[in-house]
Amino acid sequence: MKRYAVYFAPRPGAFAARSAAWLGWDAATGQPVAQPDLAGLPRPVAEITTDPRRYGFHGTIRAPFRPADGVTPDQISDAVAALAARSPAVPCEGLRLEDLHGFLALIPQGDLSALLALGAAVVEATDPLRAPLSEAEIARRKPETLTPRQRDLLDRWGYPFVFEEFRFHLTLTDRLAADEAAHVAPLLAAHFDPVLPRPFVIEDLCLFGEDAEGRFHLLGRHALTG
Numbered sequence: 001m002k003r004y005a006v007y008f009a010p011r012p013g014a015f016a017a018r019s020a021a022w023l024g025w026d027a028a029t030g031q032p033v034a035q036p037d038l039a040g041l042p043r044p045v046a047e048i049t050t051d052p053r054r055y056g057f058h059g060t061i062r063a064p065f066r067p068a069d070g071v072t073p074d075q076i077s078d079a080v081a082a083l084a085a086r087s088p089a090v091p092c093e094g095l096r097l098e099d100l101h102g103f104l105a106l107i108p109q110g111d112l113s114a115l116l117a118l119g120a121a122v123v124e125a126t127d128p129l130r131a132p133l134s135e136a137e138i139a140r141r142k143p144e145t146l147t148p149r150q151r152d153l154l155d156r157w158g159y160p161f162v163f164e165e166f167r168f169h170l171t172l173t174d175r176l177a178a179d180e181a182a183h184v185a186p187l188l189a190a191h192f193d194p195v196l197p198r199p200f201v202i203e204d205l206c207l208f209g210e211d212a213e214g215r216f217h218l219l220g221r222h223a224l225t226g
Contacts (some may be wrong), residue, residue, distance in 0.1 A: 001209030001219070002074050004129075006062035006122050009206040009218060012068055014195040018138075019057035022172060022191070027056025027208065027218045040187050052171045054114055054217045056208070059170045063132035063159040064210060073203045076129050078218050080207050082138075083125045084222035090202040095170070096112050097189040099181050105169040106202055112168070115202065118224075119166040122205065123157055133158055195197045 009027065010016040020026040023048060024035040035045040062066050093110030102105075108115065117131060133154070139162060150160035161167060172188060173181075207220040 001073065001110040001211060001217075003210040004073075004219075005060065005064040005208045006080055006126060006218070007058035007060055007206045007208050008202050009058050009151065009205070010172075010197075011203065011220075011221075014089075015197055016057070018195045019170075019193065020128065021173075023053045023057055025050060025053045025056050025215065027058070027216055030215075030217045031171075035193070038051050038187060038191055042183055048176060048180075048184065051174045054214050055171075056218070057170065058206070058208065058216075059168050059202075061065075061119055061168075062126045062159075064128070064216075065158055067129060068131045071129050073158070073219075077207055079125060079221070080205050081222045083122060084224050084226075085203045086226040087118060087121060087205075087224050088114075088226045089224040092200045092202075094198045095196050095200050097172075097192070098169075098186060099185060100169060102175040102178070102181060103171060104173040104176070104181060104185055105171045106192070106196075107169050110199075114162075115168055118202065123159075123162045127157060131169055132156055148166070148173045170172050174201055 008018065019035055022045065023172045024033055026033050029051065038045060076117040092108035092112065096109055097104060098109045099109045143153055146154065146160050150165055150190065153162050153165060154160040174186065176184065203224055205224065206218055208216045209215050209219045
C-alpha cells in the first residue's frame with residue numbers, strides 16, 4: 001500500500017451494504033459492486049460518484065499519509081489498535097444529508113465534542129508514522145485557498161482540516177452544480193433514510209490502505225473499547 005488512512009466505516013449490515021452499492025466499491029472486500037438504478041437522477045449514479053468511489057464509503061479521521069522511512073504496515077496497524085483500545089466509542093444522534101459546497105454527504109447530528117476529541121487523538125497518535133509532505137502533496141491541497149490557521153495545520157500535521165477545523169462527513173457524490181445537487185439531494189435522502197443508523201455510533205477505527213491503482217481497501221477494524 002502506498003498510503004494509509006484512519007477512517008470510520010460502518011460494520012457489516014444494511015447501511016454498509018447500501019453505501020457500498022451506491023459508490024460502486026466495497027472497500028471491505030476490495031471488489032466493485034453493482035450500483036443502483038435510482039429513478040429520477042439527472043445522470044447515472046456512476047457519473048456522480050467518481051471521486052468517492054475509489055476511497056470507499058468512509059468518514060475521514062486521519063487523512064491518507066505516506067509512511068515515514070522505516071515505518072512498517074504492522075507498526076501502523078499496532079498504533080491504531082492501541083489507540084482504539086484506550087478510546088471510547090462515540091455516539092451521535094443520527095445522520096443528515098447535507099450539501100457541503102457542492103458535494104452531498106451525511107453529517108452527524110448532536111453534540112460532536114467527543115468526535116472532535118477522537119479526531120484530535122488519532123491525528124496526534126499517527127503523526128509520528130507519516131512521512132513529511134512533498135511539495136506536490138502540499139500543492140494538491142491548494143494552500144492559496146486555505147486560511148492562515150489551516151495552512152499552519154497543513155504544515156504541522158499534514159492536513160489542514162484537523163482539531164478545530166475537523167468536520168466529519170461521509171461523502172456520497174462528486175462536486176455537483178448547484179441545480180444538480182438540489183435535484184439529487186431529496187432522491188438520495190429517500191434512498192438512504194431506511195438504513196440510516198439511529199443513533200449513529202462510531203464504534204471502530206478502521207485502517208485503510210491505498211493500492212497502486214489508487215483504490216482504498218479496509219485493512220483492519222479496531223473496536224473502540226476504552
